[in-house]
Amino acid sequence: MVSKIKQIRDIILDNSQKNVSPATSPDPNKEAIDLADSHPYQVAKTIKNCRYVYNNESIVSALILNNALTANNRFVITTDNKNIPNIDKAIKHIESKIKEWKLDSVMNQALIKGQRDGKCFIQKAVIDGTIKINFLAYDGEDYDMRIITDPKSGEIIGFKQKYPKQENIDNWMNVKFDELIKDTGETDEANFLPKDMIYFTIVEEDNEGESFVMSLLDEIYDLWTYKGFKVSVSHKTGALTLITVGNEDVSTDKVPNSFIDSLMNVFKNPVKKQVGAVPYGADVKTVGTTNLPDLPGYMKDIIDVIFIKLQTPRSVFIGESSNRAVAEVQTNDDTGYKVFINLLRDTLRTHFEGELIDYELELAGFSEAVGHVIINFDKSKDDELEPLKPKDLNAETILISNSGDDGELDEEGIIDEA
Numbered sequence: 001m002v003s004k005i006k007q008i009r010d011i012i013l014d015n016s017q018k019n020v021s022p023a024t025s026p027d028p029n030k031e032a033i034d035l036a037d038s039h040p041y042q043v044a045k046t047i048k049n050c051r052y053v054y055n056n057e058s059i060v061s062a063l064i065l066n067n068a069l070t071a072n073n074r075f076v077i078t079t080d081n082k083n084i085p086n087i088d089k090a091i092k093h094i095e096s097k098i099k100e101w102k103l104d105s106v107m108n109q110a111l112i113k114g115q116r117d118g119k120c121f122i123q124k125a126v127i128d129g130t131i132k133i134n135f136l137a138y139d140g141e142d143y144d145m146r147i148i149t150d151p152k153s154g155e156i157i158g159f160k161q162k163y164p165k166q167e168n169i170d171n172w173m174n175v176k177f178d179e180l181i182k183d184t185g186e187t188d189e190a191n192f193l194p195k196d197m198i199y200f201t202i203v204e205e206d207n208e209g210e211s212f213v214m215s216l217l218d219e220i221y222d223l224w225t226y227k228g229f230k231v232s233v234s235h236k237t238g239a240l241t242l243i244t245v246g247n248e249d250v251s252t253d254k255v256p257n258s259f260i261d262s263l264m265n266v267f268k269n270p271v272k273k274q275v276g277a278v279p280y281g282a283d284v285k286t287v288g289t290t291n292l293p294d295l296p297g298y299m300k301d302i303i304d305v306i307f308i309k310l311q312t313p314r315s316v317f318i319g320e321s322s323n324r325a326v327a328e329v330q331t332n333d334d335t336g337y338k339v340f341i342n343l344l345r346d347t348l349r350t351h352f353e354g355e356l357i358d359y360e361l362e363l364a365g366f367s368e369a370v371g372h373v374i375i376n377f378d379k380s381k382d383d384e385l386e387p388l389k390p391k392d393l394n395a396e397t398i399l400i401s402n403s404g405d406d407g408e409l410d411e412e413g414i415i416d417e418a
Helices: 004-011 047-056 058-071 087-099 105-118 214-236 257-268 295-309 325-332 336-361
Strands: 076-079 122-128 130-135 144-149 156-166 182-190 197-200 240-245 282-287 373-376
Touching: 004 076, 004 087, 047 058, 058 105, 058 295, 058 336, 076 087, 076 325, 087 105, 087 130, 087 182, 087 373, 105 122, 105 130, 105 197, 122 336, 130 336, 156 373, 197 336, 214 295, 257 336
Parallel strands: none
Antiparallel strands: 076 373, 122 130, 122 197, 144 156, 156 182, 240 282
C-alpha cells in the first residue's frame, strides 16, 4: 500500500482536468447585450483627464495626498544585519544620498503619480560614480513611453520614450523669457535599459500600471453635474418672480416702464432679494415650488464610491457621529486601511531599496551591504498607524467642514480646525 502511494506522488494524474479547454465562443443568447454598447463610458480614459480631476476635485486630491503622506510620513535608514563589515559607513552614505536625492519628496510624488496616473518613470543616471535621479515627463500623449518585454519570459527588457523635440538654448541669459522654449514641432526618442529606470507602479496587470482615478472619471463627471444642478435648482426653485402690471381698474399705460425695470431689479437676484413696495395696479408673486430634489443624497452616493476606490474609510474624514471608534477600527484593522498603507510602504521599499539603494551601494564599494540597508517606516514596534488629520493637509485640500463652534468633532463632521 505504501509503495503504491509513493508511485502516485511521483506522477501527474491525467484525470484531474480536461486535456483541452472548451473553445471560447460568443454567448448563445442572441438577445444578450454588451455593456459597452448599452452603457458606454462618457469621459475619455486618459491620463490628461485623471490629472484634471486630481487638480480640480478636492475630495480626490485630498484622499490621494493623505494616502501618500500617511504611508510616507516617517522613515529611517537602518539594517537587518549589524554584523556586516562597514555597515555603519554604508548606512551613512545612503543617508547622505537620501538628502541629495530628496527621497522623501520623490517617494511622495511617486505615490501620488502611481495612484493618479497608474505609473511613473524615474531615470537613474550614473554621473561621476554616483546615481542621480529624475522624473521623466509622461502623459501618454505628447510624452509617451513604450515598455518592451521579452515575449518568452514576460520580463521588461527596456523602455522607449517619445517626446517633443526642443532647441537647446545655451546662451539662455541673453534670451527673452518668451523665447526660452522653442517647440520645433518634431519628436525625438530615447531608449532606457531596466537598470537605468525605476518603473513605479502600485497595482499593475501585464506590466501596465493601473490608475485608481481612471475608473472614477464618469463618477466625477456625474458629481460635477449634480453640483451644477444644485446651484441651478436652488436658484430657480421658488425664486422665479412674476410681476403683473395692470388690472381691471388700472391700465398698463399708467405704470411707467422705468418703475417696472426698477421693480424687476429688486427681485432679480434671489440671494439679495429685498422687500419691494408696488403701487396699486402691479402684483408680485413667486411661481414654482420650494421642494428641492435630493441632490445631496445623490452626491453622497458618488462620494462614497470615491472613498472606496481610493481605499480610504469614509470615517477618516467624515464622521456620521461623534464616536471615533469606528474610524480607529477601520484604520488599524488588519483587513482595512492599514493593509493598504502597508501595501504602499512595501511598494516604496521594493522600488527604492532594490532598484536605487542597492545600486548605489554597489557603485560606492559597499557590495557586502547590498540587500541589508533598508527603509524602516516604523520607528518602534509600539507605533500605531495614525491617519493624517485634515488640519495636517493644506487648507486647499480640506474636504467638508461641518465642525462645531469649538472646532471639535460634532454630529455632522470631523474637521478639526483648532
